[in-house]
């Protein structure tokens with residue numbers, strides 16, 4: 001569906017979604033394409049490829065956990081009146097599954113960028129036969145699929161601005177390829193026996209697979225479940241046995257989980273520090289070094305390499 005028809009549908013939906021007091025649709029087929037993105041990581045992808053051809057609204061800000069995020073009534077109105085709704089998918093936005101599906105069935109153009117990764121490159125989740133790990137952006141090579149898919153999606157929805165979408169999309173994919181090579185080089189600086197990444201939740205499996213690190217998360221692939229005492233003790237034992245120097249907190253998960261873990265290691269007579277804070281499912285604050293996807297990857301890798309190779313202080 002192209003933009004002209006889409007605008008008519010979205011105005012109809014807006015009335016249904018917002019009653020009489022809701023927001024007004026802005027722009028038209030002449031103005032920038034109105035895009036709504038769910039997570040900050042997806043929003044950055046849209047901003048990078050959409051450029052000034054899109055008017056972007058990102059629902060989740062810095063540090064927001066997408067597994068637990070529940071959309072507000074205003075969010076639902078924004079999604080219903082969007083010309084293009086872009087989300088991560090693979091159930092990352094666990095509490096939004098229904099509303100995202102509903103938007104699609106009601107005629108809003110939608111795209112789940114993580115679901116553009118070929119099925120044979122997706123990792124499973126232990127205990128869930130049909131689900132896949134949604135954290136594909138940690139393998140920068142896999143996020144290239146998301147970028148290509150979004151570039152093509154923007155061109156499909158808004159063909160008038162094809163040239164810009166194509167140029168920015170192709171440039172971003174080239175940036176990702178260079179970033180991927182940089183991550184590989186940096187991780188190789190960590191002594192092999194220390195290439196173990198212990199974090200609050202299991203977000204880094206794609207990272208580990210792509211760049212040669214063993215990964216352990218205290219919580220599962222989602223943050224929705226609490227860690228039991230047995231989980232903490234088992235992981236503490238692993239850290240003590242392996243003599244790991246550092247574990248990591250995450251910006252979108254409360255630090256208490258990892259604090260409990262370091263205390264358990266100390267109680268066993270081990271020594272471990274919190275090596276820093278990783279951006280897992282959200283970007284850093286606007287204006288900071290991790291305000292973009294590329295910036296978060298660089299910041300994470302610097303934190304990991306610094307803490308594990310002992311050069312950080």
Ligand SMILES: [Zn+2]
Pocket residue numbers: 067135201202203221222223280281
């Ligand atoms: Zn996550």
